[in-house]
Amino acid sequence: MKRALFPGSFDPFTIGHYDIVKRGLTLFDEVIIGIGHNADKHSYLPIDERMERVKRIFADEKKVRVVAYDGLTVDCAKKEQAQFILRGVRSVQDYEYERSMADANLQMSGIETVLLYSKSEYAYISSSLVRDLMRYNKDISHLVPTV
Numbered sequence: 001m002k003r004a005l006f007p008g009s010f011d012p013f014t015i016g017h018y019d020i021v022k023r024g025l026t027l028f029d030e031v032i033i034g035i036g037h038n039a040d041k042h043s044y045l046p047i048d049e050r051m052e053r054v055k056r057i058f059a060d061e062k063k064v065r066v067v068a069y070d071g072l073t074v075d076c077a078k079k080e081q082a083q084f085i086l087r088g089v090r091s092v093q094d095y096e097y098e099r100s101m102a103d104a105n106l107q108m109s110g111i112e113t114v115l116l117y118s119k120s121e122y123a124y125i126s127s128s129l130v131r132d133l134m135r136y137n138k139d140i141s142h143l144v145p146t147v
């Protein structure tokens with residue numbers, strides 16, 4: 001059973017994230033979406049709401065599970081028996097960051113990271129853009145999955 005953990009803040013979950021999960025499902029038997037939360041780190045949406053949203057989005061998808069975790073991503077991957085970490089890359093900035101995370105995680109645990117390039121039409125989409133629009137009561141329906 002090939003299992004991948006897709007970790008992130010998902011604050012909130014966007015159609016860019018959704019696309020990575022869907023494409024991940026063509027590579028893995030199961031994708032576990034790990035929503036990271038850290039008591040010291042401020043988030044826009046509370047963890048319960050982020051969980052609820054993502055669970056609703058994948059309610060009909062048997063090969064997707066949603067978990068919340070704090071602490072190290074590799075510890076969550078081990079707990080969930082995921083052999084892989086799945087991440088998305090939009091830009092050179094993402095690449096640099098993902099490279100160092102993948103390196104650190106491999107060194108720490110032997111867990112491989114699989115990176116998927118974002119589709120170009122989604123490359124501009126970020127949770128922070130969606131948060132900005134939400135703050136000013138703007139339409140976000142084209143940026144988040146419909147449930």
Ligand code: ADP
Nearest residue numbers: 007008009010016017087088089094118122125
């Ligand atoms: P983090 O806070 O860990 O960076 P995010 O929730 O921002 O978590 O992102 C989780 C993963 O999804 C990261 O690998 C990020 O690069 C990827 N990602 C974010 N937005 C997109 C997008 N529009 N297209 C593809 N991948 C994306």
